[in-house]
Amino acid sequence: MAAQMTGPGAKQPTINDVAALAGVSKKTVSRVINRSEFISEKTRTAVLEAIETLGFVPNPQARALAFRRNFLIALLHDNPNAQTVLNFQQGVLDAIKDSDLALLVRPVDRGSDQMLDDVRTFLEKQRPIGAMLLPPISENDDLAALCDQLGVRYVRIGSAPLDDAQHCISSNDHDVVVEVCRKLIALGHRDIGFVRGPAGFRSAAEREKGFHEALAEAGLKLDDAYYAPGNYRYAAGVEAGEKLLSLAKPPTAIFCSNDEMAAGVMRVAHEKGISVPGQLSIIGFDDSPTATHIWPALSTVRWPIREMGVRAAQLLVPDFLGPVGKAADEEDPAALVSTFIERQSVAPPGR
Template sequence: MTDDDTTASRAGLKPGKRPTINDVARIAGVSKKTVSRVINQSPFVREETRVKVSAVIDDLGFTPDVQARGLAFRRSFLVGLIYDNPSPNYVVNMQQGVLDALRGSGLELVVHPCDRSNPALVSEIRAFVERQKLFGVILPPSVSEDEAVIDVLRELDCPYVRIASVSLDAPERMLVTNDHLGAAEAGRHLADLGHRRIGFISGPTLFRSSAVRGGGLRDALAERGVALDERLVVEGAYTFESGVEAAKSLLALDPRPTAIFTGNDEMALGVFKVARDMGLEIPRDLSVVGYDDLPMASRVWPNLTSVRLPIRDMGRMAAEKLLAPMRGLDPAKLDQPEVRPSLVVRDSATALKP
């Protein structure tokens, strides 16, 4: 009789019989789901339980195959990126970053666009997570800000990482982008160039970043003794088309603003179009500053001054947090740099002519 047979006999198993996950659960005195969590290195297991179950697994020589792991844990090897951001460039950059982190992990990415204003959003996401049996989920803004979505993910025991302009969750489930700091840099830059009549095209109110970026702009202008005229604030939708409509409204004013700060680069390009159609020259007649510093910012003329948000890095960092427990790491203690937006000065903003 081999040592393995002796161990199996002590555990009440027939000699030569391969132990199953049910055997491990019975001997450890836990549920099969708990055993699955231990096998998959879930962060949602107490250390005492993890040690006990791991000891039983070692004693029995239990070795689940890949398919069994997926089935027992009721998870696939898919990471979901659930987004409602209307900027395709933002989404593509985010995907690239997530893929950077997943490479070599055995996990694959599946994307799921959604509409946060849809009354069926929560049930739609529930169905998506259950249908795909997701390993975990990454949530960019603004779906990351929806607490009803978070409640569903917790109910389904689906790991997640949120990306948002301010902290909304525990550190291990949160990547904060500090949007207030970036918008403040843009505001100081325009004020230091001598601009006092500054227009602001915000994002939609559904996005927390809209208010946070607006707050950063206001605070920075106040530091310079400049008040943001609320009549020069227009809500956009983070799309090129909404930038066009907002710019038409602002540039029809008399006097019109001498500078416009937009909540993202897509809307800044809308301002470029309207200015050109009106015969205005940027930056001679109008200074423009965007946000995100997408690749398009350096491909238009004049090159767009923009607040750089490291979107690809953000996707990678969020995915690394999600994968950390699988790699035996504490996601709250990962050595990741803080996401800090920074202003990239180019040619679209200049000093106000006296």
């Protein structure tokens, strides 16, 4: 079919024109435009050819009105680690780049008594198709229930399963920390320090649980002095480093619950003249850019947060982006595996 001539004075084609040319109903044209999976390939092809022939451009406002939602998906977060938010956001943008969807990013205050009311107001005003909830607010069951009540699709991101498979993308923080600590123990480390994540974060709890399990498995019980509080920020790592490396018998290895804090510990080690990894091994978690920007390069756990963003978007709006894909070696596309990345910050004790 030849394309219809258009110009300044030409009448703009309508959805009714497309339906008439394709020999289908206006509702069917709308379903094709909105990428519904409940359309035969023959019908889809006929409608798309009619759209191309007429030069029809769908009106996003009209589509949103018909859909009763704006073509938006929201990312809600209250996370102290800006890099985590940025990496997840990039994954979402990777997923939606060829669609008509746009991303809204909304920080919230999980410590506020008004959090649920604020989120309700935001969702009612913006009318997104769905919302992705980053930890730690993803662990709030009342927030998930609010999305359900408002008819807003939601996906919760976690370090362990938080919901049914239709509403959750998770990683295996506990298991990978067990694996990493086994490696430290196999190298000969017995005095191993641990820098905790912030209280109330499931990720922090899962990582600490994995640490305890690995030590118990090896018959090791460490003094409480080898544990330091943390909050996923660099300054907390500096404080933890001062505490642990000022002990009369400091640890020979320190596992930090994220890379920012590991960088803080490494700074203190350098200031005290402690060789890394000759006298002290350090491991982080995330595999953020920080891990390769410090010296020596940090051994860490690669948390697949960008891939989690891709999967979360696909799980949230499969009618726009297609079904959730998975790698050939994965059993569950909603569960992504974290992996240990060995660099130069780990060695046997006293090397």
